[in-house]
Amino acid sequence: MNEFEVFLFDSEWDFEFCWTSKKTYGTINPRKSLVKINIRLMLIETLYHEYYHTKYPSFDESAIERMAQTKVQSLSVSEIIRITDKFVAYWGKGGE
């Protein structure tokens, strides 16, 4: 294992996959040895990103990234939770 993999798999750090805020994909708390991954934010941005690729196939990658990020920032937290719930449930059943 390289140093990064040791951090992930063979360390004292705990990882939680949970909602934090629309501002960050993750946080780290060295005092608690805890890393929180904001999987719903990553998921909703990815879903919009891919959707915009289908809707605007001539737009370049950076335009699509900006559009998806702007859209996600305009959503309420409850909308993000509602939309991503369907995918989180699928994920929980072993979907990859």
Ligand SMILES: [Zn+2]
């Ligand atoms: Zn893309």
